Amino acid sequence: AQSVAQPEDQVNVAEGNPLTVKCTYSVSGNPYLFWYVQYPNRGLQFLLKYITGDNLVKGSYGFEAEFNKSQTSFHLKKPSALVSDSALYFCAVRFFTGRRALTFGSGTRLQVQP
Amino acid sequence: NAGVTQTPKFQVLKTGQSMTLQCAQDMNHNSMYWYRQDPGMGLRLIYYSASEGTTDKGEVPNGYNVSRLNKREFSLRLESAAPSQTSVYFCAIPGQDRYEQYFGPGTRLTVT
Secondary structure: OOEEEOOOOEEEEEOOOOEEEOOEEEOOOOEEEEEEEEOOOOOEEEEEEEOOOOOEEEOHHHOEEEEEOOOOEEEEEEOOOOHHHOEEEEEEEEEOOOOOOOEEOOOEEEEEEO | OOOEEEEOOEEEEOOOOOEEEEEEEOOOOOOEEEEEEEOOOEEEEEEEEEEOOEEEEOOOOOOOEEEOOOOOEOEEEEOOOOHHHOEEEEEEEEOOOOOOEEEOOOEEEEEO
16 A cells, blocks of 8 residues: 655754755555645645656745655755745655545644744 | 635534535536545545546545535535544645646534
């Protein structure tokens, strides 16, 4: 069965420093991988996705993620964190075929301190 | 969250009461999805619909029923609410290029 793990419940980083939010996955085929962000009392917003091709994908708000097949990871990164990046971040995976629903990780709360 | 609307935004129920959560889309997609979000567990798929008139169970379907009577609307019904169904419920449709999903604003449900 496919699964996604986000090993950190919370990540704290100072404004201006680089940030990384970790995600590892387990699927038996080729995965489609996604990152979503949720601001307080809001719905989920799509950040970026990996479908195929270049392992480094760029998304909204200056975020990027690196797909690493050998380590089965898809970590979210940003070179310089902003206080406004503070939110809940979800990694998700979807199979190439099938019902196309997403399987989500448990979420990581990012706290950026001024 | 243009494209997907959900009603109501908030609801408080007593144990045993019933209610229907409504979801409507104006993007003409065949597929629609219902998820629930619980702290520390991410989002989990309750039911999905691949097309009008068809529905299938997801990861956590117990205690719920769904209805997809037309292409635009996908409703989620709780026949006898339980405190374990306290959650935030999200409806979703495929995104622009159909890989990602686009989520509605959510319904926050509390069952006492």
